[in-house]
Amino acid sequence: MTHPDTAGETLTARQRAVLDAVLALMVERGGDVTMTAVARRASCSKESLYKWFGDRDGLLTATVRWQASKVRAGNYDRTRLDALALRDSLIRFAANWLAVISSPTSIALNRFAIGETGARGGNLGAIMLANGRFAIGERLKPVLEAGREAGLVAFDDTEIAFRTFLGLVGRDVQIRLLLGDALSLRAEEIERDAARATDQFLSLYGTGRTAPGRDKINA
Amino acid sequence: MTHPDTAGETLTARQRAVLDAVLALMVERGGDVTMTAVARRASCSKESLYKWFGDRDGLLTATVRWQASKVRAGNYDRTRLDALALRDSLIRFAANWLAVISSPTSIALNRFAIGETGARGGNLGAIMLANGRFAIGERLKPVLEAGREAGLVAFDDTEIAFRTFLGLVGRDVQIRLLLGDALSLRAEEIERDAARATDQFLSLYGTGRTAPGRDKINA
DNA sequence: GCAGAACCGTAACGTACGGTACGGATACGG
DNA sequence: CCGTATCCGTACCGTACGTTACGGTTCTGC
Missing domain, CATH: 1.10.357.10 (Tetracycline Repressor, domain 2)
Incomplete structure (x- = not known):
């Protein structure tokens, strides 16, 4: 179940920082991106991750979109x-x-x-x-x-x-x-x-x- | 910990059949290759899988090698x-x-x-x-x-x-x-x-x- | 026919992780 | 100063899966 809209472009600075943390984790630790690791790396709670991105899939999708929006x-x-x-x-x-x-x-x-x-x-x-x-x-x-x-x-x-x-x-x-x-x-x-x-x-x-x-x- | 030699070419017909089952699982179910699924698909026990290939990594490595040996x-x-x-x-x-x-x-x-x-x-x-x-x-x-x-x-x-x-x-x-x-x-x-x-x-x-x-x- | 090995099926264990709940802290409007 | 909202940190739960253990069955050599 993907979150309704979070994957779009209305992201707060805090949320963008979270997605950058996901990218950093992907680069340095490979596909081993766990919700706990993201929360620790981004200094946020898992509860916030779920509130902002719905579930793990939503977080990853938002990360991909976020990176794509940076490459244009x-x-x-x-x-x-x-x-x-x-x-x-x-x-x-x-x-x-x-x-x-x-x-x-x-x-x-x-x-x-x-x-x-x-x-x-x-x-x-x-x-x-x-x-x-x-x-x-x-x-x-x-x-x-x-x-x-x-x-x-x-x-x-x-x-x-x-x-x-x-x-x-x-x-x-x-x-x-x-x-x-x-x-x-x-x-x-x-x-x-x-x-x-x-x-x-x-x-x-x-x-x-x-x-x-x-x-x-x-x- | 990879098994010593099983990844080579000394494979019994039974073991080759197991590796073919792994390949079939990879094709039709994607990366979702679990030891239980392999055992069920190949009609063998998990104990045999571990005896033959050491651990999951050994099984997957042997599978890759096996497929490579078939493509020449x-x-x-x-x-x-x-x-x-x-x-x-x-x-x-x-x-x-x-x-x-x-x-x-x-x-x-x-x-x-x-x-x-x-x-x-x-x-x-x-x-x-x-x-x-x-x-x-x-x-x-x-x-x-x-x-x-x-x-x-x-x-x-x-x-x-x-x-x-x-x-x-x-x-x-x-x-x-x-x-x-x-x-x-x-x-x-x-x-x-x-x-x-x-x-x-x-x-x-x-x-x-x-x-x-x-x-x-x-x- | 029999001892032993190999093997199948399944149950059990430990761990890792996705997801949830909760207490405490900070910020803010009134 | 108080109520509310947001959020952090952490503890907790359920499940899935890797791995091990074990009873029962088939195969093999003698």
């Missing part, structure tokens, strides 16, 4: 779209996304949602998808389509082109991190991977002068 | 490597891998390993990585390198080329399935995606006549 980055503007601006937008998007999915918070939250999806028919996975994978699609696809209208890239299906870009950027990073691989992405590696993936994407879908030389897509 | 598919031969044979090997590899990662057993097992990686410092994730991601790397990379020696593809770093191929094939499929997205991959879609990803890869890394036309990489 700005849109990528589509004005002055020449080849360089498109490439820059794609690189910035890719670097930002790589930074997000390799952050400890994202890893812990995805692990939690996946484990809960397996254990019960929970909706945490759907929330993660809606605020992660699908939300970024709605933000990037307009950029791709603007690029197509400007004659810089060519594709029939925006969704397919977007998924190809996601694959080139993410590769096997996420699954390896989720399974505990010590794959450390430093800022400079993220920047390099973002540029490589973008140039590979433009090599596949770009028209004429947007496609980079072969040397830029290898390493 | 044949190698892709590197003889008679012309452009068509290389493309065919890559497509067959990609289709097989897509079929594996979208199978209910793989999804359930990865969910379980990821959840356990989050909850404790368990080694299930490492086992999955060693038998999944890294094992297929060791099987496909020789094919890529043979293609390079035959002058069909060009790259500096085999690992980077391999990861690019993985990204083009898998895209966001695995994370979406793990999070519960109802992304159904029928055999014909798998075949089409495998061909598309292979042609995209050859377009990026191929030399001369191996690179397909633009129309083959779009949709």
Whole structure:
């Protein structure tokens, strides 16, 4: 039984602090998030947790929503779209996304949602998808389509082109991190991977002068 | 405390049947795998479970190893490597891998390993990585390198080329399935995606006549 | 046929945790 | 200063599950 409205955006500062405590516990102690531990960590009583969030499921759902509301980055503007601006937008998007999915918070939250999806028919996975994978699609696809209208890239299906870009950027990073691989992405590696993936994407879908030389897509 | 040796390959038929029961439970009931449920499903006593596998962790580890030992598919031969044979090997590899990662057993097992990686410092994730991601790397990379020696593809770093191929094939499929997205991959879609990803890869890394036309990489 | 081992089914135990109840403390309106 | 509301800390309850123990049954070697 989920609490009626608490998962939305009307959260007091105290409640937001509680959700941050849940996130911290997820990161440092894994899925071992018990109500007692949350109460102790947030210095609040269990009674308050139940009053504010209904039950454990409501607390976790609110936590996922809370984190999702914090990640919303700005849109990528589509004005002055020449080849360089498109490439820059794609690189910035890719670097930002790589930074997000390799952050400890994202890893812990995805692990939690996946484990809960397996254990019960929970909706945490759907929330993660809606605020992660699908939300970024709605933000990037307009950029791709603007690029197509400007004659810089060519594709029939925006969704397919977007998924190809996601694959080139993410590769096997996420699954390896989720399974505990010590794959450390430093800022400079993220920047390099973002540029490589973008140039590979433009090599596949770009028209004429947007496609980079072969040397830029290898390493 | 893990049992000394039971996780290896010296398993009786009875024990293998028990592990298959665990797999079946994981698939149909998610991570809700309790010792009582396993005992009932496998028609054995809990005492036997503890004698054979030590404790719950040993049982789960043995299950992961058991499934891994069943997935080993044949190698892709590197003889008679012309452009068509290389493309065919890559497509067959990609289709097989897509079929594996979208199978209910793989999804359930990865969910379980990821959840356990989050909850404790368990080694299930490492086992999955060693038998999944890294094992297929060791099987496909020789094919890529043979293609390079035959002058069909060009790259500096085999690992980077391999990861690019993985990204083009898998895209966001695995994370979406793990999070519960109802992304159904029928055999014909798998075949089409495998061909598309292979042609995209050859377009990026191929030399001369191996690179397909633009129309083959779009949709 | 028999002793002993292996095993099944089930009962029992201890613990961990979700959820609830309650006493005491603090803040606030009147 | 008093009544009320909110909240903290903690004790408590019921249940689920990992683990152990035990009686009864089947299998195996001699």
